[in-house]
Amino acid sequence: MSALFPTYKRKQIRLQKGNGTYVYxxxxxxxxxxxxxxxxxxxxHCxxxxxxxxxxxxxCIWHTSNLFEIHQQELLADTLVKHTHLDLAFFCNSGAEANEAAIKLAKKFTKKxxxxxxxxxxxxxxxxxxxxTGQQKIKEGYGPLLSTFIHLPWNDIEQLKKQADNDTAAIMMEVIQGEGGIKIADPDFYKAVQEICEKNDILLIIDEVQTGIGRTGKRYAYEHFELDPDIVTLAKGLGNGFPIGAMLGKSKLADMFGPGSHGTTFGGNPLACAVSQSVLDIIFHDEFLSEVERKGKNFKAQLENHLINFPCVKEIRGKGxxxxxxxxxxxxxxxxxxDQGLLTVPAGEPVIRLLPPLNVTDEELTSALNTILALFNNKYEKVT
Structure with a gap:
């Protein structure tokens, strides 16, 4: 019997090593x-x-207290905000921690x-x-949660207009819902969100934990939709597997996160920041990001072209x-x-989520496509 809590429904696959896009x-x-x-x-991998x-x-050095100046943090923060209208970074250990920081900062700044x-x-x-989080299955069994969150239908401008007012501290959203099923809203919805925030002095928090750091072909996914967030949260791809998260924000928020207002023991230690800097030194180049965008568009188009005739397929969506x-x-x-040697992951109940490394080759994408098509051709009949 395992000494681990049974928190995860684990596959009977134990990955021993990895190299590039492949694992064993x-x-x-x-x-x-x-x-x-x-x-x-x-x-x-590796x-x-x-x-x-x-x-x-x-x-050199793995960890110091955040009571000391950490040069690697300064470098990483500069890299993260360099191509944005954001000014400041706070480092933590995960996406959840980054979002906690964003929630605290929004409430303290707005006093709402x-x-x-x-x-x-x-x-x-x-x-x-x-x-x-707007998923009930995540919350079951934990009793009353924080009552100050209002969950609205995604992509519904009228409901948003009804609920957003001068008592609202922030609108918090993923520009592409990842765990919820790779859901992208209409362009008018993003425009409405921005206008409502500006009209009512509401902070806009964008959760880029899954979509940030080049995943969609931009440094940050909000760039696709001309949004102007006050706070952005990051993790996942930021460290390529080494635990690190970050919250970025505008300079107007600085005074609310002064000494003693928030903190973390391990967040932004020299080891995590050095690893993350090496990741950004590769990804945050226009040529690299253009390749992500190109490969993503081509792969998505091929999936659409080949799977469109299968009645079981409702939609193929995403960016990058x-x-x-x-x-x-x-x-x-x-x-x-x-079983056929291609690892994927679900997103919501009915979605196969495809998240290859950003430096995946065209040949590897073709191999994945052929595996997917062979399975669909074996399982389902086409409509001609």
């Missing part, structure tokens, strides 16, 4: 990894530059309590971020290399794909 299990079976640790290992950064920093989030959203599993196939029996198909 306890039987040395090879898999094409299109989970990337759920949008985490964006440069694949990327030489990331490994070198980790090794170099590990021989109400925060609007959306159905099917996911913001984390700590008490505050769980309260913000965050792609979802909404279809019948998605869970069963994910297991079938594993």
């Amino acid at each position: 299990d306890q039987n040395d079976k090879k898999y094409l990894d299109f989970t990337s640790g759920i949008a985490v290992t964006s440069l694949g 990327h030489p530059d990331v490994v070198a950064a980790l090794q170099k920093q590990s021989e 309590n109400k925060i609007i989030t959306f159905n099917d959203s996911f913001h984390g599993r700590t008490f505050g971020s769980m309260s913000a 290399l965050l792609i979802g196939i909404e279809c019948e029996r998605a869970g069963e198909l994910i297991v079938n794909l594993e």
